[in-house]
Amino acid sequence: NAKELRWGFQTDTDSLDPHAHAVTFTIGFLGNVYEGLVRRDADLKIEPALAESWTVSDDATVWRFNLRKGVKFHNGNDFNADDVVFSFKRIADPDAQMKTNVASVKEVRKIDDHTVEIITSAPNPILTSRLNSVFIMDKEWSEETGSTKVTVMDQDKISPAGQTSMGTGAFVITDRTAQVKTTLVPNKNWWDKTQHNLTKVTMTPVKQDSTRVAALLSGELDMAYPVPTQDINRVNSNSGTSVLVGPELRTIFIFMDQASKNLFGTDTKNPFLDVRVRKALYQAINIEAIKKKIMRNLATPSAIMISPKLFDRASDFARYPYDPAASKNLLADAGYPDGLSARFDCPNDRYVNDEQICQAVTSMAAKVGIKLNLSAKPKAQYFKQVLNPKNRDYHVGLIGWTPGSFDSHNVVTNLIASYSDEKKTGRYNLSNNRDDRIDELNPMIQSEGSKAKRDAMIAEVYKRVHDNVYYIPLHQQALAWGKRDNVTLQQRGDNVFRFRYVTIN
Amino acid sequence: MPKPSNQALLSVRNLRIEFPNRRGILVAVDDISFDIAPGEILGVVGESGAGKSLTGAAIIGLLEPPGRIARGEIILEGERIDHLPYEELRKIRGRRIGAIFQDPLTSLNPLYSVGRQLIETIQTHLPLNEREARVRALELLEEVGIPGAEERIDHYPHQFSGGMRQRVVIALALCAEPRLIIADEPTTALDVSIQAQIISLLKGLCHEHGTAVMLVTHDMGVIAEAADRVAVMYSGRIAEIGPVQEVVRTAKHPYTHGLMGSIPHIGHHVDQLTQIEGSMPRLQEIPTGCPFNPRCIQVMDRCLVERPDLQGVDQSEVACHLFDEAGLAAGAGE
Amino acid sequence: MNDVAKIEAPLLSVDGLVRHFDVSAPFLNRLIERLDRAYVKAVDGISFDIGRGETFSLVGESGCGKSTVARLIVGLYQPTAGSIQYEGVEIGPREAAADRKRIQPHMQMIFQDPFASLNPRWRVADIIAEPINVRGLLKGRAEIMTRVGDLLSQVGLSPADRERFPHEFSGGQRQRISIARALAGEPEFLVCDEPTSALDVSVQAQILNLMKELQNRLGLTYLFISHDLAVVYHVSTRVGVMYLGRLVEWAETKTLFENPRHPYTRMLLDAIPDLEMSGRQRIPVAGEVPSPINPPSGCAFHPRCPHAEARCRTEMPLPRNYDGVHVACHAVADGRIG
Amino acid sequence: MWSIRDCALINPLGADMAEQTAESLPLTESPTRTQSTFYRIWDSDVCYSFRSSKVTIVAAVVTAVIFFLAIFAPWVAPHRPFDVATIDLMDAELPPSWEQEGDSRFLIGTDNLGRDLLSTILYGTRISLIVGFLSVIFGLVVGVTLGLMSGYMGGYVDAFIMRVAEIQLSIPGILVALLLAGTLRGVISAEAYNEAIIYVLVLTIGTSIWPQFARTVRGSTLVERNKEYVLAARVIGLSRFSIMLRHVLPNVMGPVLVIATINLAIAILTEATLSFLGVGVPPTQPSLGTLINEGQNYLFSGLWWITIFPGAVLAILVLAVNLLGDWLRDALNPKLR
Amino acid sequence: MIAFLVRRLLQAIAVMAVVALCAFFMFQFVGDPVNQMVAEDATDEDREYLREQLGLNDPIPVQFGKFALNAAQGNFGVSYQHKRAVSTLILERMPATLELAVTAAILAALLGVPMGVYTGLRRDGFASKVIMTLSLIGISLPTFLIGILLIYLFAVILGWLPSFGRGEVVQVGAWESNFLSASGLKSIILPAITLALFQMTFIMRLIRSEMLEVLRTDFIKFARARGLSNRAVNYGHALKNTLVPVITIIGLQLGSLIAFAIITETVFQWPGMGQLFLQAVQVVDIPIMSAYLILIAFFFVIINLIVDMLYYVVDPRLRVDQPTGGGHG
Ligand SMILES: Nc1ncnc2c1ncn2[C@@H]1O[C@H](COP(=O)(O)OP(=O)(O)OP(=O)(O)O)[C@@H](O)[C@H]1O
Ligand SMILES: Nc1ncnc2c1ncn2[C@@H]1O[C@H](COP(=O)(O)OP(=O)(O)OP(=O)(O)O)[C@@H](O)[C@H]1O
Numbered sequence A: 001n002a003k004e005l006r007w008g009f010q011t012d013t014d015s016l017d018p019h020a021h022a023v024t025f026t027i028g029f030l031g032n033v034y035e036g037l038v039r040r041d042a043d044l045k046i047e048p049a050l051a052e053s054w055t056v057s058d059d060a061t062v063w064r065f066n067l068r069k070g071v072k073f074h075n076g077n078d079f080n081a082d083d084v085v086f087s088f089k090r091i092a093d094p095d096a097q098m099k100t101n102v103a104s105v106k107e108v109r110k111i112d113d114h115t116v117e118i119i120t121s122a123p124n125p126i127l128t129s130r131l132n133s134v135f136i137m138d139k140e141w142s143e144e145t146g147s148t149k150v151t152v153m154d155q156d157k158i159s160p161a162g163q164t165s166m167g168t169g170a171f172v173i174t175d176r177t178a179q180v181k182t183t184l185v186p187n188k189n190w191w192d193k194t195q196h197n198l199t200k201v202t203m204t205p206v207k208q209d210s211t212r213v214a215a216l217l218s219g220e221l222d223m224a225y226p227v228p229t230q231d232i233n234r235v236n237s238n239s240g241t242s243v244l245v246g247p248e249l250r251t252i253f254i255f256m257d258q259a260s261k262n263l264f265g266t267d268t269k270n271p272f273l274d275v276r277v278r279k280a281l282y283q284a285i286n287i288e289a290i291k292k293k294i295m296r297n298l299a300t301p302s303a304i305m306i307s308p309k310l311f312d313r314a315s316d317f318a319r320y321p322y323d324p325a326a327s328k329n330l331l332a333d334a335g336y337p338d339g340l341s342a343r344f345d346c347p348n349d350r351y352v353n354d355e356q357i358c359q360a361v362t363s364m365a366a367k368v369g370i371k372l373n374l375s376a377k378p379k380a381q382y383f384k385q386v387l388n389p390k391n392r393d394y395h396v397g398l399i400g401w402t403p404g405s406f407d408s409h410n411v412v413t414n415l416i417a418s419y420s421d422e423k424k425t426g427r428y429n430l431s432n433n434r435d436d437r438i439d440e441l442n443p444m445i446q447s448e449g450s451k452a453k454r455d456a457m458i459a460e461v462y463k464r465v466h467d468n469v470y471y472i473p474l475h476q477q478a479l480a481w482g483k484r485d486n487v488t489l490q491q492r493g494d495n496v497f498r499f500r501y502v503t504i505n
Numbered sequence B: 001m002p003k004p005s006n007q008a009l010l011s012v013r014n015l016r017i018e019f020p021n022r023r024g025i026l027v028a029v030d031d032i033s034f035d036i037a038p039g040e041i042l043g044v045v046g047e048s049g050a051g052k053s054l055t056g057a058a059i060i061g062l063l064e065p066p067g068r069i070a071r072g073e074i075i076l077e078g079e080r081i082d083h084l085p086y087e088e089l090r091k092i093r094g095r096r097i098g099a100i101f102q103d104p105l106t107s108l109n110p111l112y113s114v115g116r117q118l119i120e121t122i123q124t125h126l127p128l129n130e131r132e133a134r135v136r137a138l139e140l141l142e143e144v145g146i147p148g149a150e151e152r153i154d155h156y157p158h159q160f161s162g163g164m165r166q167r168v169v170i171a172l173a174l175c176a177e178p179r180l181i182i183a184d185e186p187t188t189a190l191d192v193s194i195q196a197q198i199i200s201l202l203k204g205l206c207h208e209h210g211t212a213v214m215l216v217t218h219d220m221g222v223i224a225e226a227a228d229r230v231a232v233m234y235s236g237r238i239a240e241i242g243p244v245q246e247v248v249r250t251a252k253h254p255y256t257h258g259l260m261g262s263i264p265h266i267g268h269h270v271d272q273l274t275q276i277e278g279s280m281p282r283l284q285e286i287p288t289g290c291p292f293n294p295r296c297i298q299v300m301d302r303c304l305v306e307r308p309d310l311q312g313v314d315q316s317e318v319a320c321h322l323f324d325e326a327g328l329a330a331g332a333g334e
Numbered sequence C: 001m002n003d004v005a006k007i008e009a010p011l012l013s014v015d016g017l018v019r020h021f022d023v024s025a026p027f028l029n030r031l032i033e034r035l036d037r038a039y040v041k042a043v044d045g046i047s048f049d050i051g052r053g054e055t056f057s058l059v060g061e062s063g064c065g066k067s068t069v070a071r072l073i074v075g076l077y078q079p080t081a082g083s084i085q086y087e088g089v090e091i092g093p094r095e096a097a098a099d100r101k102r103i104q105p106h107m108q109m110i111f112q113d114p115f116a117s118l119n120p121r122w123r124v125a126d127i128i129a130e131p132i133n134v135r136g137l138l139k140g141r142a143e144i145m146t147r148v149g150d151l152l153s154q155v156g157l158s159p160a161d162r163e164r165f166p167h168e169f170s171g172g173q174r175q176r177i178s179i180a181r182a183l184a185g186e187p188e189f190l191v192c193d194e195p196t197s198a199l200d201v202s203v204q205a206q207i208l209n210l211m212k213e214l215q216n217r218l219g220l221t222y223l224f225i226s227h228d229l230a231v232v233y234h235v236s237t238r239v240g241v242m243y244l245g246r247l248v249e250w251a252e253t254k255t256l257f258e259n260p261r262h263p264y265t266r267m268l269l270d271a272i273p274d275l276e277m278s279g280r281q282r283i284p285v286a287g288e289v290p291s292p293i294n295p296p297s298g299c300a301f302h303p304r305c306p307h308a309e310a311r312c313r314t315e316m317p318l319p320r321n322y323d324g325v326h327v328a329c330h331a332v333a334d335g336r337i338g
Numbered sequence D: 001m002w003s004i005r006d007c008a009l010i011n012p013l014g015a016d017m018a019e020q021t022a023e024s025l026p027l028t029e030s031p032t033r034t035q036s037t038f039y040r041i042w043d044s045d046v047c048y049s050f051r052s053s054k055v056t057i058v059a060a061v062v063t064a065v066i067f068f069l070a071i072f073a074p075w076v077a078p079h080r081p082f083d084v085a086t087i088d089l090m091d092a093e094l095p096p097s098w099e100q101e102g103d104s105r106f107l108i109g110t111d112n113l114g115r116d117l118l119s120t121i122l123y124g125t126r127i128s129l130i131v132g133f134l135s136v137i138f139g140l141v142v143g144v145t146l147g148l149m150s151g152y153m154g155g156y157v158d159a160f161i162m163r164v165a166e167i168q169l170s171i172p173g174i175l176v177a178l179l180l181a182g183t184l185r186g187v188i189s190a191e192a193y194n195e196a197i198i199y200v201l202v203l204t205i206g207t208s209i210w211p212q213f214a215r216t217v218r219g220s221t222l223v224e225r226n227k228e229y230v231l232a233a234r235v236i237g238l239s240r241f242s243i244m245l246r247h248v249l250p251n252v253m254g255p256v257l258v259i260a261t262i263n264l265a266i267a268i269l270t271e272a273t274l275s276f277l278g279v280g281v282p283p284t285q286p287s288l289g290t291l292i293n294e295g296q297n298y299l300f301s302g303l304w305w306i307t308i309f310p311g312a313v314l315a316i317l318v319l320a321v322n323l324l325g326d327w328l329r330d331a332l333n334p335k336l337r
Numbered sequence E: 001m002i003a004f005l006v007r008r009l010l011q012a013i014a015v016m017a018v019v020a021l022c023a024f025f026m027f028q029f030v031g032d033p034v035n036q037m038v039a040e041d042a043t044d045e046d047r048e049y050l051r052e053q054l055g056l057n058d059p060i061p062v063q064f065g066k067f068a069l070n071a072a073q074g075n076f077g078v079s080y081q082h083k084r085a086v087s088t089l090i091l092e093r094m095p096a097t098l099e100l101a102v103t104a105a106i107l108a109a110l111l112g113v114p115m116g117v118y119t120g121l122r123r124d125g126f127a128s129k130v131i132m133t134l135s136l137i138g139i140s141l142p143t144f145l146i147g148i149l150l151i152y153l154f155a156v157i158l159g160w161l162p163s164f165g166r167g168e169v170v171q172v173g174a175w176e177s178n179f180l181s182a183s184g185l186k187s188i189i190l191p192a193i194t195l196a197l198f199q200m201t202f203i204m205r206l207i208r209s210e211m212l213e214v215l216r217t218d219f220i221k222f223a224r225a226r227g228l229s230n231r232a233v234n235y236g237h238a239l240k241n242t243l244v245p246v247i248t249i250i251g252l253q254l255g256s257l258i259a260f261a262i263i264t265e266t267v268f269q270w271p272g273m274g275q276l277f278l279q280a281v282q283v284v285d286i287p288i289m290s291a292y293l294i295l296i297a298f299f300f301v302i303i304n305l306i307v308d309m310l311y312y313v314v315d316p317r318l319r320v321d322q323p324t325g326g327g328h329g
């Protein structure tokens, strides 16, 4: 009896090339077809995949991986060390956007057919956390098909790997029309024990939220995500469908420019240089109301800039309480008894209910006298405007972050450490603050092997952020996956859907 | 009131045409009666707006709403046709009554070739196939004097000159050899030589086929040349009707008189043309009594209150109180 | 009839007036389909004079260029060549624009269609007042309105008609409105293009009488265009007969009608319907009207002319003066007809 | 083709002149004439056909009411939805007051952010009408001017204007708006953009509709310019400009008015569509279209009022304006009386 | 005829070039493609490298020149997002859009024309008034709302029709068609109706008003006077004479049909070019945007060409041949 899973997401994969695109959904989807040396389980813990085991040198610069034997690619070719070396080389290509995952890798050495050694340029105790998305391709197949390089911007240099795939994963793509439908069947020769009972998977992108929900309600899809928060009740009340909700790893927060003397583009003194003003804005935000009314309880208010799932000492922190009266006092103390005004930039197509959150914040801030002029725009324009460290064209803004390595250091070095071109830190430090202690701690966290020590240093960073209100964290948004009741699946916090956990009754 | 003569091809009895409108009812044509015999040409003249075109349109059943026949009968070959349902009337149109409208430039559908319009009309009325219909169309074109008909039949209206187009319109009216032709100002705005061609064509038809023609025109020369009898209309009524010689030479109604006097003549020079003072009343302001009374030089008290009926005087009929027993002498003197 | 007028210098004199209309296909079509440029020779070299207080009429077949001459004179078209002199001042070519502008107000035109020549959205008062305003003849609204009222009375309408719209008038009345407008500009010279063709004879008589009266009273000069030869006979001092863009004969009215010389004039007069019912059969002008784009060579009338000879087909006859009658015809020149 | 017999109503120029003459001529027939200006308008055929069509009267009343409410929104509306400080998120998503969970403060409920829907609709209608009207006026002024020039002057002017119109037409209106709005957002500062967005929309929508006016006017002008009354004006010595303005323009306005009413609806809908595509007015000052688009997200979740009410207002407005347009089209056509 | 074609061709090229140029200048401001492509933790060097690769550092005229040169050879570059040749991508999507637009156009014409004729003939009839009023729905609600309501009704509540996609497509040569499978046919119903509604209203109203004009003309009266049947008069003579303006407007509207298809395609997840374009705008995929705009301009030009040729078929007065008859007037 055929068990077909029909599911839809809001976009399609950009292509099937596992190295070309730094797009969460594309890589997440291809993880069903390709595999890395390691993989993440349903709880996002690293577990062995194409490597059965590994060892690391004491200085955390040389990693030796013992490759799994007997693994075959979908075309029947054997998996071996050559494929690993080849794949690491392919992904490091300057045109491959996944190259950041191997940025710290200096060299990959074949020891024998089933052993490789990875040498990093600096100590990197958490290397494996990036390797789960370094997918291994078949070297022979790539050479046959001319896919040894990713596509570059030339009509004659288009890699066939974008249109076909050759992995070792649990599923095999049999048929694909880009943007319309991709069909997969289980890999009969997969090395691991199958948990699913699927015979076929079809993936269809459905961009429009209401259409996607309609398709789920009408039974045209067995599983669809994301379900807009407001439609969750509708899907749940429909017989035969329900929504699976869970916390996502992404944290949403507000940043305030703390470097410029004047508000960008104006002659007004930058009020956010004063911590009291920042704290006033913080305490003006009724996070519970946002959670309840806008997120429909599908958010976890957060005091720090990372998901509690990814940082064990998260419970040490608590948000400043919502207190408009305190806010007003703070403003008065800071010399703004009559309030102040600033621009508030916001994306309108990036995060869950981003625009509404911004509108709510605007309205709440207005009540204490901070007049925010909201400017919401599509992400393409928004990011172009705010993500330019050389020209910080914003006063206050909203952004979200999921640490690619699922680790706090990623947050610290990208968002909190001060911006430095040569040290490659603070690229996303939108608050633009400079805290010498944090800059000192940052490299130490990276190379610290002991978890306890490392967590303590991270906690110190978060405490400084909290005390100085460098950022105003809002919440971790939640995942909402709609599905038919006869489908059981595992929802991963990184919003990645793995078919290997799916069963249909 | 004249009796319908037995041999009349068309009899119009007491026709009244109204335009109901929000302020009341406009009477555009009021109680007119006339006959046309087979082979006869009845000329219709009169001041612009007198109701000539409306009478023609009423006969063929093409009054545009809200215009309507309020009273009277139209009898074609002994059969009353004014109240026939649309479909019945349609069969009469083109088949038994042909119509020629004033403007040759706009009467033809510009999108179809002349031949197609002819063939279409022929096939509507006669049981001919396409080929036979085409042959007939060619005959017709030759008959109306289009040179090189064989070649011209597939041309479009815009490729014809005004005079030729008018001839095509006539050919279309003649398709099914109708018994009656209503020709509404067929020569206005054409120069004299084209005018002459068209008039002789119409006259030829009457002689050869016994077709009756109602010829509406402003051109007295054309009337004099072509018509057998002439009706003079004024303000929706017939002022005078009679043989053309008599009406033109010895006009009886003061309006006809004025009209005839207004015609300039080549050869004898006058400094001032005779003119009828004033202008025709608007439909909503037609005076009681005789509608001509405000302009009439021989107006009598009676004219102001009592409407004159048509009455026989010599071979004509005139609607004027001057010809009542009492006033006869006064009128004859003119 | 006004013999004095002729002796004076003419008011308007037209010399070798030419107007061609370019009706060529677009450039690319000509290039690819190898077509030549094509011109309608609407007016192809005509000359005449009009004396002060005179009525000069133009007659001829439809499309022979009468209206074009009228429009050239009032400046609606630029002449392709030739000169137009008004009181001895050249106003034809584009370079003479300044003079034209100065003299223009002395001319007015009555258009063929009485309805089309009145702006349907304007009240009669504004229509008639327009030339007064443009010329600045009078100042002050009240004064102008009084003048408009006077003009309306002059043409036989009531001053109360000022407030009405053109569509509320009958054809004859509209024609009078356009005459009133023409007069409001206090012109000396009036061009009348078929002013009565759509009217019945009684209204026509009213208008012709008015025009005559004005001429007698104010000494107006008319250029009169009509198809109706009886009307032409009635109103004109002199008549010009046009054929395919050229004047083929012009003379005193009486002379022309009594003794037409050009074969075309003769045929035209033969085609007049016979109101007298003398039993005369009228003879339409034979043959088809030639195209003004490719006019026949030589004398344009030769294909339809009973007197045509070899010379007529090749050589264009020039007008010659025979005791005040100007005729352009080889046969007349040769004395074959006379 | 369009001879308009009752200028008084639809041609301000005509009405204006009528008044002037009425004043300046007190001497003649004064008793009848004092009533005449108003009476003539009231008694004109256009007015009569208006008075005798119930549907039209209803449409006119509805339009007038909507206009009134929109114009006087700041006084009529119970809340001030564009003042963010007055909005309380905790009031969000309340159903209309007659429903069980309804709140009497909010007659027809609140939207997802806690704005009073009624007030938001009133203010939003205002924005929609501004966008609709200004863009139609913009398109109309540009289109009519260029169309008049194109038709009256002919030659290279005509060829050039028509080519530009063709280029404009070959990029569908929505795309122009999408790109232009995107561009402006990139060019000018965010504050300026928020201030300017309405005018940006007006500009983009107006830009996309001017060719329609230009083509129509050009067509009618080509017919009109050869009519004898225009020639007559030239003989009188009127300047080109005056002829275009005073003679030709009033005679080509008939179809223009009709296109304008239909385009008013189209403009409002385009604005709504643009906000669907993410380039509409700012969310803090929603137009009807933005509201519908916002509400559309809540349709399945049972919050029907957020879409249905603004949708209904929009539909009724468009319906009424179009019924008026239909009527005007027929009433202005003398052949259809 | 050849001259006509050559002229149109030249015009077409000019129009397309201007469109492309305008578009190109606008792209600058749509957003930054680089941010959409790189990983979040990409370094400045990575970004700079990519920028260089995409040619974004060249001055705009140079970029445009390169683009125009390539486009002239049919090379529209590679999509930033999909890493595939833009020409392939667009060709893949074209059948879907064209089938949708054409179906909608046919639907609009099939319903709009008879309704227009009917309401024109029976101007004051009750049915006409009902039709006229109901047809306004087509232009009184935004397309996206109509689409969503249709989905809700026919897919969710009634479950009769699919809510998204094209259903089963059948490959015929290089063309993927909807029309050859039951599910494909079912799928096109809702989007086609959504798209057609506006056009239908427009066509209907246009034909009605043109009919009202034409029915009053002399030649219609004369056709009746000739005794032609009602059908021949109403359809053969009256309708045909309304066609020139109707064809013009329908031609112009086909352009907007393709534009509005963006919305319909989005709502119904119809895998056509419009959706591709919209997505391209979101991620600033400049090659796709430019190719799409040029293609639309191209379609417009082709449609105009067809419209002009139809004029010639419909209206003999517009044919270029010289009048053979002597005469004028
Ligand atoms: N649709 C209409 N509504 C109101 N009145 C009309 C209508 N059609 C014609 N009339 C009026 O009916 C009268 C007669 O019109 P008709 O067309 O028969 O005149 P006519 O004698 O043919 O004039 P002409 O010589 O100018 O053609 C005119 O006064 C005209 O105003
Ligand atoms: N603007 C124009 N462009 C091209 N040809 C023109 C133009 N105006 C007039 N013609 C042509 O010039 C010729 C003379 O036209 P005109 O109007 O002067 O004739 P007419 O003698 O006044 O004729 P009618 O008696 O019919 O009014 C005609 O063949 C006409 O087609």
Ligand SMILES: [Mg+2]
Residues within 6 Å of the ligand: B052, B053, B054, B184
């Ligand atoms: Mg008539």
Ligand SMILES: [Mg+2]
Residues within 6 Å of the ligand: C066, C067, C068, C193
């Ligand atoms: Mg003329």
